[in-house]
Structures are given as structure tokens and as C-alpha cells.
Amino acid sequence: xxxxxxxxxxxxxxxxxxxxxxxxxxxxxxxxxxxxxxxxxxxxxxxxxxxxxxxxxxxxxxxxxxxxxxxxxxxxxxxxxxxxxxxxxxxxxxxxxxxxxxxxxxxxxxxxxxxxxxxxxxxxxxxxxxxxxxxxxxxxxxxxxxxxxxxxxxxxxxxxxxxxxxxxxxxxxxxxxxxxxxxxxxxxxxxxxxxxxxxxxxxxxxxxxxxxxxxxxxxxxxxxxxxxxxxxxxxxxxxxxxxxxxxxxxxxxxxxxxxxxxxxxxxxxxxxxxxxxxxxxxxxxxxxxxxxxxxxxxxxxxxxxxxxxxxxxxxxxxxxxxxxxxxxxxxxxxxxxxxx
Numbered sequence: 001x002x003x004x005x006x007x008x009x010x011x012x013x014x015x016x017x018x019x020x021x022x023x024x025x026x027x028x029x030x031x032x033x034x035x036x037x038x039x040x041x042x043x044x045x046x047x048x049x050x051x052x053x054x055x056x057x058x059x060x061x062x063x064x065x066x067x068x069x070x071x072x073x074x075x076x077x078x079x080x081x082x083x084x085x086x087x088x089x090x091x092x093x094x095x096x097x098x099x100x101x102x103x104x105x106x107x108x109x110x111x112x113x114x115x116x117x118x119x120x121x122x123x124x125x126x127x128x129x130x131x132x133x134x135x136x137x138x139x140x141x142x143x144x145x146x147x148x149x150x151x152x153x154x155x156x157x158x159x160x161x162x163x164x165x166x167x168x169x170x171x172x173x174x175x176x177x178x179x180x181x182x183x184x185x186x187x188x189x190x191x192x193x194x195x196x197x198x199x200x201x202x203x204x205x206x207x208x209x210x211x212x213x214x215x216x217x218x219x220x221x222x223x224x225x226x227x228x229x230x231x232x233x234x235x236x237x238x239x240x241x242x243x244x245x246x247x248x249x250x251x252x253x254x255x256x257x258x259x260x261x262x263x264x265x266x267x268x269x270x271x272x273x274x275x276x277x278x279x280x281x282x283x284x285x286x287x288x289x290x291x292x293x294x295x296x297x298x299x300x301x302x303x304x305x306x307x308x309x310x311x312x313x314x315x316x317x318x319x320x321x322x323x324x325x326x327x328x329x330x331x332x333x334x335x336x337x338x339x340x
Contacts, residue, residue: 009053011030014041047067101333
């Protein structure tokens with residue numbers, strides 16, 4: 001039976017601040033039920049805050065099997081992200097609770113940020129802007145000043161690890177910069193041999209094995225999910241395959257990388273530079289080796305966070321909740337859960 005016909009359900013948002021810090025209101029979701037939004041919820045607050053809720057919305061607040069067992073009214077979980085490992089899907093399925101995610105919302109924003117990281121590594125725009133404002137150019141005896149010569153990207157090989165929606169978009173942008181795109185499937189998965197029809201103006205990349213890509217690419221960029229099979233697959237041995245002039249980018253998941261090995265590779269000059277938007281523990285631990293590694297840019301997991309992307313994320317979350325209330329849930333990531 002449709003939940004909508006049974007009255008207005010109680011909806012609890014456990015950690016809504018990052019999706020709506022004040023510019024992306026919950027109005028449409030609130031129209032579907034009696035909504036209560038918490039900016040953040042600690043592990044110890046999840047059960048008490050979700051108590052009595054039929055629908056729980058979460059981004060990073062964890063719904064363990066134990067928490068699900070203590071929420072007898074729970075009927076649906078909406079994850080405001082693509083990754084859904086914060087919810088015990090098996091425990092939810094055993095209770096007949098569908099869990100839905102947002103499969104795509106930040107493609108353009110993440111791709112743009114990936115290229116921004118690459119250009120900062122190659123052109124050092126921020127570094128040279130600081131040099132000008134600190135008076136270094138004014139004191140120069142020459143008409144120009146650089147700390148290091150910019151790196152021209154045309155003709156270089158851009159390696160995409162994980163040629164899904166975001167990987168394809170990043171490859172398209174790299175191709176527009178004149179780079180030669182090579183690609184491989186995500187570690188632990190299978191490499192596709194085709195390019196999405198949504199990219200008609202993007203020539204298919206050259207396919208490589210994972211080790212071949214690391215050895216050949218002038219830039220390696222990660223765009224794959226984190227799984228048990230690929231955790232820390234970027235290790236010392238794989239980094240040693242890279243060219244000493246190569247650059248490494250990660251806007252996917254921090255757990256894909258052995259951070260100590262990457263920091264050591266940068267210190268020893270095994271590779272020329274790295275830029276990451278994600279780390280293994282977030283917010284970053286002050287002792288994370290990448291925070292002090294040379295030639296390493298670190299941004300605070302903001303690639304996804306443009307207003308346009310967050311609006312798409314909100315809209316799909318509303319669609320997910322509405323579809324559940326109408327009895328036909330969409331974007332379900334724990335198939336077999338059914339609908340009560």
C-alpha cells in the first residue's frame with residue numbers, strides 16, 4: 001500500500017548541513033511528510049533522533065545493523081550520496097527496508113575540480129599569485145617571473161582509472177586540452193570497451209591494463225568507488241611504475257591510496273606531484289602524511305559541493321522519497337528489500 005495514503009510520514013534527516021548550509025532548502029522534501037532536520041548526528045545520537053521515523057535521510061551518519069534493529073518504525077532510507085556504505089544494506093533488506101542512493105549528481109563539478117587540481121599542479125597559479133602579492137615580481141630584474149616553468153599538457157597521456165560517468169567526463173576535458181586519453185576499468189571490476197553514447201564528441205580512449213596505465217600515463221586520475229578489493233591499491237609498488245615526471249590525482253576516495261607510500265614517493269621524487277580532494281579519514285587527521293608531503297595539493301573534499309550539484313542531489317533525494325511513498329522505490333541499492 002502507498003505510504004502517502006496512510007498519512008504524513010515522519011522524515012528525519014540525520015546530517016543535513018553539508019547538503020544545505022543555508023542555500024539549498026528542504027522545502028520539497030518537507031512537503032512529503034513531517035520533517036526534522038539535524039545538521040549533524042554523532043553515532044550515539046542516531047537511534048534517539050531517528051526513533052519513530054518511517055523515513056531516514058543520511059549522508060555520513062552511519063545506520064548499523066544494531067541501529068536498524070532499534071528502529072521498528074523505519075520503512076525507507078534515503079542516502080544523500082552515491083556511496084551507500086554508511087547503511088547496513090543486508091540488515092535493511094532483512095527488514096524489507098529499501099535503501100536508495102543518488103547515482104549521479106556531481107559529474108560536472110567533480111570533473112571540473114579534477115582539472116582545476118591538474119592545472120594548479122602544472123601552472124601553479126596560486127603559488128605565483130602569492131609571489132606577486134608578496135612583492136617578488138616587483139623586485140624581479142626581468143619582465144617575467146616563475147618559480148618553475150609551466151608544464152604544457154598537449155600531447156601528454158592522461159590515464160583514467162575507472163571509466164564510468166565521472167571518468168568519461170574528465171577524459172573528455174583532458175582530451176579538450178589536447179591530451180591523449182588512456183583508460184582502464186576500476187580495480188576489481190571489468191573494463192568496458194565502449195564509450196558512453198552521452199559523449200558523442202569524445203574519441204574512445206586507448207584501453208590499458210592497470211599496470212600498463214600507471215607506467216604509460218603522464219597523469220593518473222582515480223575515478224572509481226572504494227571496495228574491499230581495491231582498498232589501497234595505489235601502493236608503493238604501483239607508484240614505482242609511474243614516470244618520475246608523472247602527476248597523480250585523486251578525487252574519488254581516500255581509501256584507494258596508501259597515503260604513506262604516496263607521501264614517500266613524493267619525498268623521494270618517484271613522481272613529480274600529486275593533488276587529492278579526498279583522504280582516508282575525513283576531516284583530515286593532523287598527522288596524515290600527505291599534509292606535509294612535498295609537491296602535494298590537498299583540498300577538503302569539496303569537488304562535489306557546487307550549488308548546482310547539491311541542488312541535483314536534493315532533487316533526486318526528493319524523487320527517491322516520493323517514489324517510495326507511491327509504492328515504487330527507485331535507485332534501490334539493496335535489491336530484494338521490497339516494500340511493506
